[in-house]
Amino acid sequence: MLFNEEIQRVFKSDSWKKVNKKLIGKMLSEYMYEKMIQPNILSEEGENIEYSLQVSESKHYHYIAQKRLFDSFDVKWTTIYIVENDGRKEADSAIELLVDLQDVIGMSSETAGHLIKEMNSTLIADAHLLEKEAKRSDELIHEDYASLEGYMTGHPWITYNKGRIGFGYDDYLAFAPEQQKEIQLSWIAVHKDLASFQSVEGLDYEALIASELSEEERIRFDVKVKQHGSEPSQYYYMPVHEWQWKNTLVQNFPEELAIGRIIPLGKGEDRYLPQQSIRTFVNITNKDKHHVKLPMSILNTLVYRGLPSERTVIAPKVTEFIKGMAEKDHFLKEECRVILPGENASMNVNHPYYTQLKEAPYQYLEMLGTIWRESIYTYLEEGEQAITLAALLYEDHHHKPYVESLIDQSGLSTEEWMEQFFKVVMEPLLHYLYQYGTVFSPHGQNTIVVLKDAKPHRLAIKDFVDDVNISDQDFPELQGLSSEFKAVLRTEAPEGLTQFIFTGLFICHLRYLSNLLKNNGLMEEETFWSLLADAILNYQSRFPQLEERFKLFDFFKPELTKLCLNRNRMVDYGYSDDDDRPHASEFGKVTNALAAFQLNRTVGSN
Structure with a gap:
């Protein structure tokens, strides 16, 4: 049976309970902050407040939490338990809590159903991280930038932070950043009538490709194009992710493949590590080479992880805009010495049919492109x-x-x-x-x-x-x-x-x-x-x-608009397939703790 070894190693009762309990604590903390739940206070002792959250006539969640500034809460995950029909039991299922909260929060069944899937994917990843032979923090502070990313646990606010809808378990094991598996990027040739190339001033396509591919690779790719009866000079070469190729590109660009406007070239030689965003890759073979950002049409933390075509096209101009400011500003350049890894080049391929649809779902407009970003390693000085x-x-x-x-x-x-x-x-x-x-x-x-x-x-x-x-x-x-x-x-x-x-x-x-x-x-x-x-x-x-x-x-305003991330998915946007990416929901106000500190300093100086 596939993955039996991994499942035996990772899917353990104690570990599963622990990751569930920690996620339940996070859910309660964040849903209180976003005012999706409003539990009752039972008692207070010092900083500790005992809460009861009623989810049905006969069922309550009890837990201890401490208030934090900015209207936040720190729910102590080890204190959570359920009282149901006068009996008490462990709260050790985040999915049970999610289902219990459907009516409390007002989630549609469609939303709740998809969220179960995202929550389970998140829990599976958390279980892997728990079982991972992680280094101690005292060791990790010496870890390299690219590999350090593989120890991270995901978005601190979003409760379904590793949902990755579209990944199978095989994809998770192969491509999730916490797996720290080096990959080789696949390459395709795209006819210049179909693709656009953009770059910062002084960098052209030939120079970029010569810096990213060896001469042997370029010769090998040229031969592939010629075998299709085509002329290499009429094509751009661009990397794609293996997952995107087999799950999105073949299915959505079959006509272009059939008539030779897109030609598969095979894998490149360089090896890359995925970063926390999943779709950004650091070149491990040569760390001075560009970091590569590729579309991956998986749904993760609110959005499909594609590359918006209009932003991909303008990326090098934005780089020149941002860097131009710093270059002329003494404070930024000489005092802060701010580092701005530029998005030096990009390619974009618009789909010939989806782009003609009125209000096409945005995910179908972001399927094929590449951004080459300067490597952070090229900016680091001694020490x-x-x-x-x-x-x-x-x-x-x-x-x-x-x-x-x-x-x-x-x-x-x-x-x-x-x-x-x-x-x-x-x-x-x-x-x-x-x-x-x-x-x-x-x-x-x-x-x-x-x-x-x-x-x-x-x-x-x-x-x-x-x-x-x-x-x-x-x-x-x-x-x-x-x-x-x-x-x-x-x-x-x-x-x-x-x-x-x-x-x-x-x-x-x-x-x-x-x-x-x-x-x-x-x-x-x-x-x-x-x-x-x-x-x-x-x-x-x-x-x-x-x-x-x-x-x-x-x-320093006393209050600012409260933006909510979990509420966006769970209540407002759900899993709609709209023509625009979802944005954070606005709900009420957040008390700004900085206002008091400004006042204290002003009073103190008088």
């Missing part, structure tokens, strides 16, 4: 080490946080380390926002902290094509942008632009880091958030001429 922000939320199997090991290694106190961290991370992000009306989505995968001697040293930001947004205000710094450019990059009103940092970084990442530090006795919440407030205010005091923009993009 520097790159890690994604996501790594800072990792705890090893012995419950030691990765960030604690870094702090120990650095010789700094926790407060000194975090003060340096906030300075390194916030200054470039704030400067782009305030000075240029331009914002990234600085979540855990896109934001890279470059360490030196285990201390935060400088910042790298990636993924421009999906996550760069610009202000709708009439800023001189944004004048001269083409209508094509503005049509593709999202323009946002002031609070909308602010939200990319407030929700994308503070809510989506930092509130988990703060909770991790508090639970491990490393730092109190109030200290953590006051250091962040100080970093913002210190930047503002450095650039008083931007005062009007500080008011426009205000991180």
Whole structure:
């Protein structure tokens, strides 16, 4: 029987219970934050609050939770149990909780059914991670950037964070980042009438392909094209993922294959490791070569993981736009020394028929393309080490946080380390926002902290094509942008632009880091958030001429719109196959803890 060895090793009763209990704790925490559930308080003792969540007339979930700033909750997963018909039992099935919550939350049966599948996939991945022979945090702090990604546990907020609809178990074992399996990318030739190639100034197609493929590979591919009776000069060569080829491309481009407008070429020689996004790959054979981003039409954490055609086409122009700002800005270039791995080249192939449909489901417009992004390794100097922000939320199997090991290694106190961290991370992000009306989505995968001697040293930001947004205000710094450019990059009103940092970084990442530090006795919440407030205010005091923009993009409002990720899938969007990617749901307001810290500092200075 297939996979019997893996199933025997991973699918164990104790492990399955543990990953379920931890996911139940996460579900209760996040659904309370998003106000999808509103349990009753039974008792309070110090920080511990005992809650009861009624899911039917005879069934309640009981648990202990602690309140956190930003209207958040930390549910203690070891305390959860079920009271049903006056009996008590373990709460050890996340799927049971999901089904129990269908009427409470108001999920359709279609949504709940698909979510069961996503939750089970998430639990299977969590069980694999639990059984993985993981290194201790003290060892992992020396791990290479590409392989470190294989230890990560997924999106900290979304409860179905490894749903990966479209993957079979064989695909999971072969392609999931936590499996850390090196792969070889397949290549195809696409006729130039069908495909487009774009690049930054000074880089053409021939130069790119010569840097990515050896001469022997190029000769081998040329021979394949000629065997089809075609001329290689009429084609572009582009990599595709094996999963995409066998599950999406053959089925959706059979006519192009039949008439030779797409020609399969075989596998390339280089080996790659998948990163947390699943569709981005680091070249392990030669780490200086580009990182490659490919579409994979699986549904994971809200969206199909394709490459939107209009953004793929404009990617190199966005790179020139973003890098051009830094190149002319002394603060970004010389003081922050921000790293911007550029999306130097892209290819896009529009489907000849789906593109003619009115309001075609977006997944069918994102099936075939490639983005070549500069390798982070080409920017690292002697003694520097790159890690994604996501790594800072990792705890090893012995419950030691990765960030604690870094702090120990650095010789700094926790407060000194975090003060340096906030300075390194916030200054470039704030400067782009305030000075240029331009914002990234600085979540855990896109934001890279470059360490030196285990201390935060400088910042790298990636993924421009999906996550760069610009202000709708009439800023001189944004004048001269083409209508094509503005049509593709999202323009946002002031609070909308602010939200990319407030929700994308503070809510989506930092509130988990703060909770991790508090639970491990490393730092109190109030200290953590006051250091962040100080970093913002210190930047503002450095650039008083931007005062009007500080008011426009205000991180110190008492409340901001609450954006919700789980609610989007579970209540608002479901599993619709619309013509646009789903966006975070807006629901109510979130109390902004930074407002109090700004007030305290202002009062203290008077």
